[in-house]
Each structure stands twice: as structure tokens, then as C-alpha cells.
Amino acid sequence: MKIVVLMKPVPDTYGERKLSLETGLADRDASETVLDEIGERALEAALRHAEAAGDAEVVVLSMSPEGSQAALRKALAMGAASAVHVADPRLAGADLVRTAEVLAAALRETGFDLVIAGDASTDGTGGVMAAMLAELLELPAITRLQTLEITADAVRGTRATDGGEMVAQAPLPAVVSVTESLPDPRFPALRGIMSAKKKPVEVRTLDDLGVELDDLGVELDETAAPRAIMTTVAERPPRAAGTIITDSGDAGEQIAAFLAERRLA
Amino acid sequence: MNPILVLLPAAPGGGLIAGAADVLGAAAQIGTPVALVTGPADALPELAGQAASLGATVVHTAVTDAAVLGVPAADAAQSAVAAVAPDAVLVPATVEGRELAGRLAIRLRAPLAADAVGVSRDDEGVLAQHSVYGGAYLVDAAATYGPLIVTVRLGAIDHRAEAATPDVRPLEVAASGRPAATVEGFEAAAQQSTRPDLRSAKRVVSGGRGLGSQERFALVEQLADALGAAVGASRAAVDAGYVPHDAQVGQTGTSVSPDLYVAVGISGAIQHRAGMQTAKTIVAIDKDASAPIMEIADLGVVGDLFTIVPQLIAALEARKQA
Ligand SMILES: Cc1cc2nc3c(=O)[nH]c(=O)nc-3n(C[C@H](O)[C@H](O)[C@H](O)COP(=O)(O)OP(=O)(O)OC[C@H]3O[C@@H](n4cnc5c(N)ncnc54)[C@H](O)[C@@H]3O)c2cc1C
Numbered sequence: 001m002k003i004v005v006l007m008k009p010v011p012d013t014y015g016e017r018k019l020s021l022e023t024g025l026a027d028r029d030a031s032e033t034v035l036d037e038i039g040e041r042a043l044e045a046a047l048r049h050a051e052a053a054g055d056a057e058v059v060v061l062s063m064s065p066e067g068s069q070a071a072l073r074k075a076l077a078m079g080a081a082s083a084v085h086v087a088d089p090r091l092a093g094a095d096l097v098r099t100a101e102v103l104a105a106a107l108r109e110t111g112f113d114l115v116i117a118g119d120a121s122t123d124g125t126g127g128v129m130a131a132m133l134a135e136l137l138e139l140p141a142i143t144r145l146q147t148l149e150i151t152a153d154a155v156r157g158t159r160a161t162d163g164g165e166m167v168a169q170a171p172l173p174a175v176v177s178v179t180e181s182l183p184d185p186r187f188p189a190l191r192g193i194m195s196a197k198k199k200p201v202e203v204r205t206l207d208d209l210g211v212e213l214d215d216l217g218v219e220l221d222e223t224a225a226p227r228a229i230m231t232t233v234a235e236r237p238p239r240a241a242g243t244i245i246t247d248s249g250d251a252g253e254q255i256a257a258f259l260a261e262r263r264l265a
Numbered sequence: 266m267n268p269i270l271v272l273l274p275a276a277p278g279g280g281l282i283a284g285a286a287d288v289l290g291a292a293a294q295i296g297t298p299v300a301l302v303t304g305p306a307d308a309l310p311e312l313a314g315q316a317a318s319l320g321a322t323v324v325h326t327a328v329t330d331a332a333v334l335g336v337p338a339a340d341a342a343q344s345a346v347a348a349v350a351p352d353a354v355l356v357p358a359t360v361e362g363r364e365l366a367g368r369l370a371i372r373l374r375a376p377l378a379a380d381a382v383g384v385s386r387d388d389e390g391v392l393a394q395h396s397v398y399g400g401a402y403l404v405d406a407a408a409t410y411g412p413l414i415v416t417v418r419l420g421a422i423d424h425r426a427e428a429a430t431p432d433v434r435p436l437e438v439a440a441s442g443r444p445a446a447t448v449e450g451f452e453a454a455a456q457q458s459t460r461p462d463l464r465s466a467k468r469v470v471s472g473g474r475g476l477g478s479q480e481r482f483a484l485v486e487q488l489a490d491a492l493g494a495a496v497g498a499s500r501a502a503v504d505a506g507y508v509p510h511d512a513q514v515g516q517t518g519t520s521v522s523p524d525l526y527v528a529v530g531i532s533g534a535i536q537h538r539a540g541m542q543t544a545k546t547i548v549a550i551d552k553d554a555s556a557p558i559m560e561i562a563d564l565g566v567v568g569d570l571f572t573i574v575p576q577l578i579a580a581l582e583a584r585k586q587a
Contacts, residue, residue, distance in 0.1 A: 013516060013536050017398040024404055038517070096377045097370050122516055126379035128367030131335060135371035140446040141335060144360050161360040163278025164453040168334055170446035180517055181510055225409065228376035231392060232405045239542065239561045244554065247568025252576025255548060256584060258564050262546060264525045265492065265581055
């Protein structure tokens with residue numbers, strides 16, 4: 001079985017994340033690029049299955065700028081067998097639909113039985129990619145799984161959805177997304193870090209994926225006509241500093257008075 | 266008349282999808298709200314009535330098979346877009362809403378503005394407003410060709426549409442026959458107390474690791490009840506099992522923008538602040554004066570939460586009696 005895990009390099013949330021006020025695009029020099037943690041959980045889930053089942057190959061797929069390969073190496077160090085990196089300057093600022101088209105084309109080329117994605121990235125917070133890929137690849141999808149059970153021919157689990165918990169299942173091949181309820185990702189061991197250097201990272205450009213994109217009815221030069229544009233980008237002014245008090249026995253009363261004054265109590 | 270199509274699938278547990286009032290309110294700000302309500306046949310009349318009372322001038326209805334995930338609602342949405350020719354399509358950014366929006370965007374190859382906190386209109390069309398990187402930036406986006414599909418963050422829209430007279434029209438749907446996952450079972454979430462829903466609450470009291478245990482987290486719940494607030498939590502509190510995951514506030518939890526946010530025993534890590542720093546008033550109670558939450562608090566209180574919070578609750582109760 002071949003499991004492809006979608007992983008997105010994102011600006012480190014522990015650093016200051018910046019948008020360029022000119023282009024509206026991420027300022028990638030402002031903070032370190034790391035693997036999005038939800039993608040690491042998706043990889044952890046795939047690796048656990050591969051370790052238990054013994055016959056699964058785990059491949060990582062990412063569409064991201066050329067400079068983000070170091071982040072992908074971490075996925076290899078965690079235990080993925082190989083990585084496919086779609087990098088093309090024409091993809092800068094790609095919207096969600098374009099991203100889905102390119103990932104779907106790469107998935108068709110790579111081949112897979114199961115695709116696992118994170119629910120939503122920390123930078124885009126879209127939460128739509130798995131459903132989009134399912135549409136493009138004409139496959140069943142189960143989004144927001146908080147448990148994941150993979151068998152030779154099916155995937156099933158519990159999903160947290162509107163108003164309750166649902167158990168859903170789909171035959172393979174399928175696309176799923178997982179939530180933070182899945183176990184923490186492992187830290188790469190030294191042995192993993194060493195062996196990651198020898199593992200293949202295949203780099204793909206839009207031209208390499210031309211045939212697959214064509215099969216999906218997507219035109220290569222579509223980047224010339226974006227579907228959506230940013231019209232304004234503004235930085236929100238930082239919060240003004242407030243009042244700090246130290247409790248000397250009546251802080252609870254003081255908070256109540258503060259709230260009452262502002263009609264919040 | 267600029268129709269704005271609002272997609273309102275039935276929630277798997279019954280009733281209209283959460284955020285219906287928000288999304289119809291947003292639609293009314295930029296055009297004429299037209300709804301598509303999908304769900305089990307016997308529920309449709311009531312759901313359609315609800316959609317009209319929340320502002321839908323026309324309600325198209327379509328029966329969908331609840332045992333099939335995602336695809337039936339997308340088929341109905343695609344047919345509705347063909348019938349309505351909307352300027353924009355708005356969908357609540359819930360789990361099912363996001364799936365629906367993603368599927369529709371691919372089918373139409375239309376632009377998708379995800380997790381918008383507002384919509385507006387200029388001379389050229391509909392704009393979606395986004396709050397990016399935890400509220401650090403505001404970005405407006407517009408479609409170059411339409412319709413713009415927008416998922417709307419729950420609780421972000423205050424505007425409400427005026428109730429409309431129900432004009433219900435069954436929609437003819439072309440079934441795509443696309444493969445889909447099957448639903449094997451559904452368990453409705455245990456009915457919560459009378460507390461407001463965290464995602465749209467005007468007041469939120471959140472507790473963190475500083476509470477120390479699940480039993481002592483009850484203090485946060487008591488304060489929330491005294492203020493008529495929803496209960497939130499930091500991820501550390503969730504990970505420690507004090508509260509269920511759906512209470513998590515922050516970058517990978519719920520984003521809230523209430524009038525009042527009270528942080529109790531929460532240090533205010535950057536990922537937590539990303540989900541609450543747009544609150545109008547922030548009160549923080551923490552024994553560490555250098556906790557980052559103090560930098561954004563309107564009122565920062567340094568001290569032991571286990572003495573401060575009970576006193577605060579008592580003071581609030583006393584004010585209520587007075
Ligand atoms: C990718 C990623 C995503 C994340 N997403 C989120 C998210 O969505 N939401 C989130 O909250 N976190 C998130 N985190 C985790 C975040 O980094 C912090 O670990 C977390 O917010 C810390 O929670 P806390 O403030 O409750 O705990 P701590 O940082 O341990 O703070 C506890 C506070 O309680 C105070 N305290 C202790 N005892 C008392 C007492 N008796 N009286 C008064 N004060 C007391 C302490 O002084 C301290 O300030 C994320 C992390 C990562 C890496």
C-alpha cells in the first residue's frame with residue numbers, strides 16, 4: 001500500500017509571521033519555515049500504520065517554494081521513504097483551487113492508495129484541501145478524522161462534525177484529513193536524520209506535471225489569469241498596553257468593578 | 266437584484282448548519298440572500314422556514330441522502346448556482362460547510378475565499394475580508410471571475426438580515442454519481458448546559474494549565490456562568506484533559522472575537538493569542554507578571570487565581586443582587 005501524506009512548510013508560529021504589505025504574500029524571510037504541525041500528525045498516523053502493517057510505503061508530497069526543502073527533510077528523518085516536492089516560481093501566490101489542481105496532478109503521477117492531509121494549515125486556515133482533491137481525483141473523502149483505521153481496502157474513523165461525532169468509512173483509494181486529536185508526532189531520531197540524507201526528494205515543475213494537469217483539464221498558463229486578487233493588505237495596529245495590578249487582597253473586587261464600569265458585568 | 270446564494274446544509278445532528286444567521290446576515294449586506302437548504306425530506310419544510318425567518322428571500326430545497334458524505338450537497342449546490350447565477354456563494358465555515366465550499370469551488374473552478382470575517386461590495390463586485398496570522402493583518406480579496414465562494418468564520422458577522430416571507434422552491438438536482446464515503450453512525454454531542462456557543466459568544470472565560478486539574482477547572486465554569494459567558498481553554502488545558510478539545514481557543518482551535526475575554530491561568534503563548542487577541546476587552550489573571558498575556562490585557566491582574574476568581578464570582582453575584 002502506498003500512502004501519500006500532504007505536508008505544508010509554513011512560517012513558524014513561534015516566530016513573528018509577516019505579510020508583505022506590497023504583494024500580500026507571505027514574507028518568507030521574516031520567520032523560519034517549518035513543517036505545519038498538523039501535517040506532522042498526519043505523517044505520524046501514516047508511519048504508525050506502516051510500522052504495524054509492514055507493507056506500506058509512506059511518501060510525503062508538498063507544493064512549496066524551492067527554499068523549503070530543509071523542512072521536507074524533517075519528514076524524511078521522521079520516517080517517510082521519499083518526498084515529492086512541487087516547486088515552480090509560477091506557483092507563487094497560487095490560490096486554493098490552483099493548489100489543489102497541482103497537488104492532484106502530482107498525486108496522479110506518484111500514485112497512491114490513500115492520501116492523508118491535515119485538517120487546516122496554521123497559515124491559511126482554509127480546511128478545504130482534502131475535499132477539493134477528492135473532487136479533482138473523483139475519490140471519496142472523509143474530512144476531519146480524529147481516529148484513523150486503515151485496512152487493506154478501506155479507511156474508516158470518527159470525525160468531529162457539526163453537532164456531534166460521526167463514524168464514516170470509504171473504500172480505497174480515498175482522501176482523508178485528520179485533526180489535532182491524533183497522537184503527537186515523533187521527534188526524528190539521530191538514525192533517521194542520518195538516513196534522511198540518502199532518501200530521494202523528487203523535484204517537480206509545472207512542466208513535469210503537464211500531462212497530468214492536462215488530464216485534469218487544467219491549463220498550464222492559467223497562472224497568467226488569477227481567479228482572485230488581493231485588493232488591500234493592512235497591518236492591524238498592536239493592542240495598546242492596559243493596566244496591570246498586583247493582588248493585595250481585593251483583586252477580585254477590582255475586576256468586578258472594572259467590568260461593571262464597562263457594562264460587561 | 267444581485268442574488269447572493271447561501272448554502273445551508275442540515276447539520277448531521279439535525280437543524281440548520283451553525284452560522285446560518287451570520288451567513289444570511291452577511292449576504293444581506295452585499296445583495297439579496299437566496300438560500301439552498303439541503304437535508305432529509307421530512308426536515309426540509311421546517312429548515313426552509315428557519316432560513317426564511319433568518320432572511321432568505323427565496324429558499325431552494327433539495328433532498329440529500331444523509332448516509333452519503335459530501336457529494337449530494339455539492340450536487341445540489343452546483344444545480345443551485347446554475348439556477349440562481351449568484352454574484353457570490355456564502356457558506357458557514359463549519360466542518361460540513363468547508364467541505365461543501367471546497368467541492369463547489371473545484372466544480373465551478375471558481376475562486377474560494379476561506380475563513381472570511383466579513384464581506385463587502387465595491388464598484389466591481391464582492392470582496393471578502395480575511396483576518397490573517399491570528400488577526401495580525403487584514404486582507405481584502407476579490408474574484409477576477411466569479412462567483413466568489415466564501416466560507417464565513419462563525420461568530421464573525423454581527424449583522425442580521427430581516428426576516429422574509431417564506432418562498433420555498435424545490436430544486437431540480439442533477440446527481441453527479443461521484444464516489445463518496447459512507448456514514449456508519451452518528452452520535453449527537455451531549456447537550457451542553459445553557460452556556461452560549463464558544464464560536465459566537467460575546468463573552469468568553471478561558472482557563473489554562475494554571476487551573477491544575479479537571480476538578481479545579483470548574484472554577485472557570487463558575488466564573489463563566491456568573492458572566493453568562495462561554496467556556497474556552499488553552500491547548501495545555503485541553504491536552505491535560507481538563508476540558509474537551511472543542512473548547513480550545515487559538516490558532517489551531519477556535520478563533521473568538523468576543524466583547525470580553527477573560528484568561529485565567531493562561532500564559533498567552535503566541536498560538537493562544539492568535540485566537541483571541543481581537544477581543545474588544547481582555548482581562549487576564551495570572552501569577553506571573555511577565556506572562557505574555559499581560560502585554561495584551563486591558564486589565565492584567567497578577568496574583569493567585571484560586572483566591573482571586575472566587576472573590577470575583579462573589580463580587581459579581583453581590584452586584585447582581587444589589
Ligand atoms: C502548532 C501549534 C499550535 C498551537 N495551537 C494552540 C492553540 O490553538 N491554542 C493554545 O492555547 N495553544 C496552542 N499551542 C500551544 C501553546 O504554544 C502553549 O503551549 C499553550 O497555549 C500554553 O497553555 P497555557 O497558557 O494554559 O499553559 P502555560 O503556558 O503553562 O501557562 C500557565 C499559566 O498559568 C499560570 N498559573 C499557574 N498557577 C497559577 C495560579 N495558581 N494562579 C494564577 N496563575 C497561575 C502560570 O503563571 C502560567 O502563566 C500551539 C502550539 C503549537 C506548536
